[in-house]
């Protein structure tokens with residue numbers, strides 16, 4: 001499949017070695033884009049680049065930490081040298097960290113004190129440094145690529161940016177306070193940057209995936225036998241479509257939001273792709 005809008009456009013995809021954005025990167029390549037793959041681990045990016053090339057597409061793997069402005073600037077230079085200026089940016093890098101997650105959903109009098117049992121990690125036990133890591137990866141890891149790639153787009157007068165929000169962007173889920181702050185910030189920044197760049201012809205939107213299984217969430221949602229954990233069952237009970245998302249569920253929404261011909265008057269929105277989770281009250 002080659003899609004006239006995407007043909008020969010340069011698309012930078014961060015988090016491209018991960019569950020969702022490896023599929024996004026391959027889909028953009030199938031549509032004809034030249035795709036620059038960004039993540040910290042070359043070993044995750046190389047197979048994605050290989051799959052894109054094997055299918056006849058163009059890909060460049062650029063390992064970098066998206067929270068490091070100099071590293072992202074180096075990606076921009078490498079991408080421009082290989083393919084030319086980027087007009088599409090997908091900010092998929094991010095996620096949570098176990099050390100920034102509580103093991104309890106409400107205050108336990110033993111947390112934060114000497115009698116705290118093994119395995120209990122309340123809000124008052126969290127290490128602020130780990131908390132900040134999650135906020136930095138998801139928020140500054142979005143802001144920094146927008147600065148590095150958005151300037152040339154704004155000067156050129158065209159471009160589209162897509163950020164990754166979450167169900168936590170709307171209402172905080174239990175146990176993940178840092179991730180919730182971070183993803184709420186991504187939506188707020190998406191709206192801010194959309195207004196700032198609209199006069200320059202650059203659109204900025206976001207998708208908010210519901211619950212998709214990845215290497216980390218699989219351990220939280222599924223037990224050793226592949227059944228649902230208690231948290232997994234609560235998620236499923238609150239998802240009207242009664243299933244987890246597959247990366248392929250995101251691709252149409254992502255491609256539509258990035259396409260100036262089909263979504264040229266759409267900017268500043270965050271679209272839930274969640275099987276109805278966000279719409280359901282649960283009662």
Ligand SMILES: NC(=O)c1ccc[n+]([C@@H]2O[C@H](COP(=O)([O-])OP(=O)(O)OC[C@H]3O[C@@H](n4cnc5c(N)ncnc54)[C@H](OP(=O)(O)O)[C@@H]3O)[C@@H](O)[C@H]2O)c1
Nearest residue numbers: 015017018019020039040041065066093094095166212214
């Ligand atoms: N899966 C879900 O249910 C879900 C739901 C809502 C939102 N999301 C969001 O959707 C996006 C993709 O999620 P996913 O499920 O595909 O997660 P994933 O499989 O963990 O992929 C995320 C990728 O981001 C990269 N990354 C993390 N920190 C980075 C950094 N500082 N610099 C560069 N790359 C970094 C990681 O690679 P390295 O470790 O090699 O850098 C990883 O490959 C994330 O923003 C996530 O928060 C996911």
